[in-house]
Amino acid sequence: MIEVQHLTKRYGPTTAVDDISFRVEPGEILGFLGPNGAGKTTTMRVLTGYMPPTEGRAVVAGYDIFEQPIAAKRRIGYLPETPPLYPEMTVRDYLTFVSKIRGVPRAERRARVNDVMERTRVADVAQRHCGKLSKGYRQRVGLAQALLHNPEVLILDEPTAGLDPKQIIETRQLIKQLGGDHTVILSTHILPEVSQTCQRVVIINKGRVVAIDTPDNLTSRLRGSETMYVQIDAGANGAVQDALAAVPGVTHVAQTESRGTVASYEVNSDSGRDIRRELSAAVVNRGWGLLELRPLRMSLEEVFLHLTTEEAPHE
Ligand SMILES: Nc1ncnc2c1ncn2[C@@H]1O[C@H](COP(=O)(O)OP(=O)(O)O)[C@@H](O)[C@H]1O
Ligand SMILES: [Mg+2]
Structure with a gap:
């Protein structure tokens, strides 16, 4: 479902990601584990077509992310490190707006928005402005926005960062439920996270893959x-x-x-x-x-x- 081949990303003299390769099977939840600065966010930005790699390629759901970016992106839901919220919009308006951009048919939008709000437990703040949300809610609205078009592939950058312990448990349960129907890559720098959520783990450090295993x-x-x-x-x-x-x-x-x-x-x-x-x-x-x-x-x-x-x- 996801194939990363010899991916390298340099920012000027800094090599953030150095020749990494791995695969993610359909329905798998893969953990991307590494300390801060390891290159997790950079890899995810390349995988989602947010920026090009310096070398190497990535194929997502059968489409090369740089040769067929539109087809690939249609199949990807992305939760960036900082969720892309519009502070002046209410949660419901924002999610409706994103569903429009993501090509959800008009007749289905309301039901889709309600469904993802339910699943990510943000329905109680539907009328609140995004700019007024706590970090935990912002993170979950970010997750809701990634799920709207029901993508085959979910790329989640530190999805539990900033959540309280109860929200962390709920979010992990939600991600586990999403596996199977969706192929998931999530990044984390927290060790217990991967054992509780992921079937397989890619450990990276200083831009290089150190180990890939269960x-x-x-x-x-x-x-x-x-x-x-x-x-x-x-x-x-x-x-x-x-x-x-x-x-x-x-x-x-x-x-x-x-x-x-x-x-x-x-x-x-x-x-x-x-x-x-x-x-x-x-x-x-x-x-x-x-x-x-x-x-x-x-x-x-x-x-x-x-x-x-x-x-x-x-x-
Ligand atoms: N836009 C950028 N410009 C220059 N260097 C960057 C940029 N983004 C990240 N880096 C560097 O690339 C390395 C990997 O960063 P990042 O991918 O954010 O790691 P992680 O998400 O694992 O914490 C770090 O050394 C970081 O300082
Ligand atoms: Mg990061």
């Missing part, structure tokens, strides 16, 4: 195991994953990237056990090219150290 696997990887990054050119051979998994001491193998005959893997092993010799032998003895082999464990730990673990509201 929340459970990530937790167990942090809890006393080593991760090696290996890049292999196996020609046309497809049995690399099995070969790596068969190395003594290896507990888990995940492919993270592939380009032509070259593929990258993250290989986990029992902590304290150095598998580098066996791992390199397994590759080289099969006649494959070992292009890179290095430990990853520290960078994953480093990221987690910089994440917020608290559940309380934050700024």
